[in-house]
Amino acid sequence: MNSIKRSVSVRRDIQAKARKVGEPIPAFRHKGLASLTLAAGIGAAVLAVAPGEAHADNTYTAKVYTDSLNVRSTAGPDTPVVGSLRSGDVVTVTDENLGWLKVENASTSGWVAGYYLKRENGSSASATVNTASTASRSAVTGSIAASSSVSTGAKALVTANSVIIRSGPGKSHDLLGSANRNDAVTVLDQQSGWSRIQTSYGAYGWISTKYLQGGGSATVKAAVQTQKAVNVSTAAAQSPKASTSDIQSGSLQGKLIVLDPGHGGNDPGTIGTTYGLVEQELNLQTAMYVRDYLVSRGARVEMTRTESGQRPSLASRAQLAPSLGADAFVSIHYNSALSASSNGTLVCFYSESKDLGLARAMEAPLKGGTGIRSNGLAFGNFKVIRENSVPAVLLEMGFLSNASDEATISSSDYQKNAAKAIADGLQLYFSN
Ligand SMILES: [Zn+2]
Numbered sequence: 301m302n303s304i305k306r307s308v309s310v311r312r313d314i315q316a317k318a319r320k321v322g323e324p325i326p327a328f329r330h331k332g333l334a335s336l337t338l339a340a341g342i343g344a345a346v347l348a349v350a351p352g353e354a355h356a357d358n359t360y361t362a363k364v365y366t367d368s369l370n371v372r373s374t375a376g377p378d379t380p381v382v383g384s385l386r387s388g389d390v391v392t393v394t395d396e397n398l399g400w401l402k403v404e405n406a407s408t409s410g411w412v413a414g415y416y417l418k419r420e421n422g423s424s425a426s427a428t429v430n431t432a433s434t435a436s437r438s439a440v441t442g443s444i445a446a447s448s449s450v451s452t453g454a455k456a457l458v459t460a461n462s463v464i465i466r467s468g469p470g471k472s473h474d475l476l477g478s479a480n481r482n483d484a485v486t487v488l489d490q491q492s493g494w495s496r497i498q499t500s501y502g503a504y505g506w507i508s509t510k511y512l513q514g515g516g517s518a519t520v521k522a523a524v525q526t527q528k529a530v531n532v533s534t535a536a537a538q539s540p541k542a543s544t545s546d547i548q549s550g551s552l553q554g555k556l557i558v559l560d561p562g563h564g565g566n567d568p569g570t571i572g573t574t575y576g577l578v579e580q581e582l583n584l585q586t587a588m589y590v591r592d593y594l595v596s597r598g599a600r601v602e603m604t605r606t607e608s609g610q611r612p613s614l615a616s617r618a619q620l621a622p623s624l625g626a627d628a629f630v631s632i633h634y635n636s637a638l639s640a641s642s643n644g645t646l647v648c649f650y651s652e653s654k655d656l657g658l659a660r661a662m663e664a665p666l667k668g669g670t671g672i673r674s675n676g677l678a679f680g681n682f683k684v685i686r687e688n689s690v691p692a693v694l695l696e697m698g699f700l701s702n703a704s705d706e707a708t709i710s711s712s713d714y715q716k717n718a719a720k721a722i723a724d725g726l727q728l729y730f731s732n
Contacts, residue, residue, distance in 0.1 A: 359392055359393060359394050360392075360393050360419055360420070361390055361391065361392055361393070361419075361420045362390070362391055362393050362401070362403070362417040362418060362419045362420055363388065363389070363390050363391075363417065363418055363420055364385045364386065364387055364388060364389040364390075364391070364416060364417060365387065365416050365417065365418055365677065365678070365679060366387060366416040366676060366677070367386060367387050368384055368385075368386065369384060369385040369386070369389075369412050369413070369416050370383075370384055370412065370413075371383035371384055371385060371403070371408050371409070371410035371411070371412055372410055372411045372412070373410055373411070374411055375400035375402075375411045379411070382408070382409075382410045383407070383408030383409075383410055384408070385403075385405075385408065385412065389405060390405065390420065391403035391404060391405045391412075391417070392404050392405065393417070393419075396414070400412065400413060400414060401413075401414045401417055403417070416678065416679075417679070418652070418679040453486070453487065453488070454486075454487055454514055455484060455485070455486055455487075456484075456485055456486075456487050456495075456497075456512040456513060456514050457482055457483070457484060457485075457512070457513045458479045458480060458481055458482065458483040458485060458507070458511055458512060458513075459481060459511050459512065459513045460481055460511050463479045463480070463507050463508070463511040464507065464508075465479055465497075465499075465505035465506065465507050465638070466494075466505055466506045466507070467505060467506070467563075467569055467570045467579070467636060468506055468563060468567040468568075468569060469491050469492060469493075469494035469496070469506045469567065470492070470494060470506075472614055472683060473506065473567075479497075479499065479507060479511075483499065485497040485498060485499055485507075485512070486498045487512065487514075488504075490509060491566065493508060493509050493510070494506045494507065494508055494509060495507060495508075495509045495512055497512075499638070504570065504571045504573065504636075505570070505636070551727055551730040551731035552594060552597040552598050552599040552723075552726060552727050552730055553597075553598035553599070554598065554599070554600070555598075555599045555600070555627045555628070555726075555730055556599070556600045556601075556602065556624060556625065556626040556627050557594055557599050557600070557601050557602075557626065557627060557628050557629075557630065557726060558601075558602050558603070558604065558620050558621040558624065558626045558628070558629045558630070558690075559587045559590055559591060559601060559602070559603045559604070559630055559632065560587075560603070560604040560605075560617050560620075560629065560630065560631040560632065560684060561580070561583035561584040561586070561587040561603065561604070561605055561632055562579065562580065562583045562631055562632060562633040562694075563579055563580035563583060563611070563633075564580045564583075564584070564605050564607075564608060564609070564610050564611040564612070565580075565608075565609055565610055565611025566611060567580065567611055568580050568581075569583065569633065569634070570634065570635070570636035570700050570701070571700065572700035572701070572706040572709075572710075573636075573640065573700065573701045573703070573706070574703040574706050574707070575706050575707070575710055577634075577700055577706055577709060577710060579633065579634045579636075579700060580608065581608055582634050582697075582700075582709065582715070583632045583633055583634065584605070584606075584607075584608060585715055586632050586697060586715050586718055586719055586722075587603060587632050587719075589715055589716055589718075589719030589720075590630070590632070590719040590722045590723055591603065592719070593719055593720055593722075593723035594723050594726065597723065597727065599726070602620065602621075602624055602626065604616070604617040604620055614683045614684055615683070615687070617631070617684045618683055618684045618685075618686075618687040618688045619687075619688075621688055621689075621690045621692065622688065622689045622690055626690050627690065627691070627730070628658060628690060628691045628692070628726060628729065628730075629684075629685070629688050629690050629691070629692040629693075630662070630692070630693055630694075630695060630722065630726070631682070631684045631685065631692070631693070631694040631695065632695050632697065632722070633694060633695065633696050633697065634696065634697050634698055634699070634700050634709065635696040635697075635698065635699045635700070635701075636699060636700050636701040637699060637701050637702075638701070639701075640701055640702060640703065641702065642699050642701065642702060643672070643673065643698070643699050643702040643704060643705045644672060644673045644674060644675040644698065644699070644705070645666050645670070645672055645673070645674050645675060645695070645696060645697055645698055645718075646674075646675045646676070646677075646678050646695070646696040647659045647662050647663040647666065647674075647676070647677050647678070647693055647694075647695055647696075648677075648678050648679070648680030648682060648685065648693060648694040648695070648696065649677060649678075649679065649680065649685065649692075649693055650679070650680060650681060650682065650685045650686045650692070651685075651686075654689075654690075654691055654692070655685060655691055655692055655693060656677075657691070657729065658691040658692070658693050658729050659677050659693050660677065661725050661726070661728040661729035662693050662695065662722065662725035662726070662729070663676060663677055663725070664724075664725060664728060665720075665721035665722075665724040665725050665728070666718075666721050666725070668721070670714065670717045670718050670721050671708045671713070671714050671717060672697070672698045672705055672708055672709070672714070672718075680694055682694050691729075695722065697709070697718050698714075698718075
């Protein structure tokens with residue numbers, strides 16, 4: 301498409317200009333999930349124009365949040381390891397690519413999984429970016445206007461590079477990965493400008509319909525793209541091991557816990573790629589088991605939803621715990637990645653001062669063994685924990701895009717083991 305070519309040449313101009321004034325080429329950063337970031341370059345220039353979806357930054361500094369983090373030669377989980385970083389190390393981030401960050405400090409440089417870094421406050425500079433955004437916005441408007449409507453059940457082509465695939469129909473949903481120009485997808489459902497798609501390699505997710513072009517199957521090119529793991533499953537973070545002696549019985553007595561089963565209603569979350577498990581239902585089942593364990597140990601429990609058909613807003617989920625004066629908030633999810641090999645659980649926190657203690661306590665029993673391995677802790681910029689004034693975590697209890705994880709998750713034993721681990725984590729937190 302002409303418009304795509306135009307965006308390419310515009311981007312090259314911008315890069316040339318940026319170099320001329322001695323500025324680094326801006327990387328584009330995704331707002332929804334701070335540690336998951338988008339590729340710099342042409343694709344990201346196209347992507348970054350979605351209104352409110354992304355903004356641009358220069359280099360910034362970030363801190364490492366895991367005891368041992370592999371530094372790799374290129375972005376990706378299976379590339380050669382060239383160094384390592386430790387908890388508390390501060391690095392300069394110079395580039396970003398689908399969840400991977402290019403970093404450097406005095407002792408090493410290379411690519412690391414972005415989940416394990418948190419941006420340091422006030423370290424951004426974005427002065428050079430405005431020109432790029434404006435120029436690429438006009439380039440992209442052309443490609444959007446050229447897209448035709450897409451109908452459900454039809455094959456469609458992706459019209460831009462690095463189009464975000466999300467777990468639900470809207471920008472607030474988890475980022476699962478990306479699709480590239482000329483990727484062939486099947487449109488399964490549509491609502492409010494978003495299309496639920498299946499990729500040619502079987503992954504499911506939602507993308508903005510404006511980046512799809514309907515077309516007969518004759519024009520569909522079966523371009524299977526290299527899978528990009530956004531949900532990184534390397535380098536499990538170290539955290540204190542759960543020991544029953546650490547957990548004082550009775551520490552949950554009288555505590556008020558808010559459980560948030562993610563998604564619901566017309567937002568199913570992610571769908572299992574092997575067995576078709578539906579995330580929103582698993583979230584609810586797991587939360588119900590957690591509630592049972594907590595209540596049996598003397599805690600009080602409120603839930604943001606108790607039925608499959610309910611879909612409270614993210615804002616109301618975030619507000620429930622503070623409005624009740626609750627002691628902790630736990631959002632329960634299951635994960636998905638375009639790479640079928642991504643597996644394991646993850647505990648996401650937002651605030652180091654408010655949430656990290658709870659996150660460490662929650663991860664300890666998960667590490668102790670639920671049938672699915674633990675990927676440790678991660679900084680996660682999720683609204684339900686970000687805009688929540690009580691200690692809050694978001695749990696990803698395994699990957700529905702991984703055949704082994706999904707098989708394990710499908711058993712009620714896992715649901716109960718996981719729920720018990722969550723209750724144990726809360727009890728550990730309140731015993732300290
Ligand atoms: Zn989810």
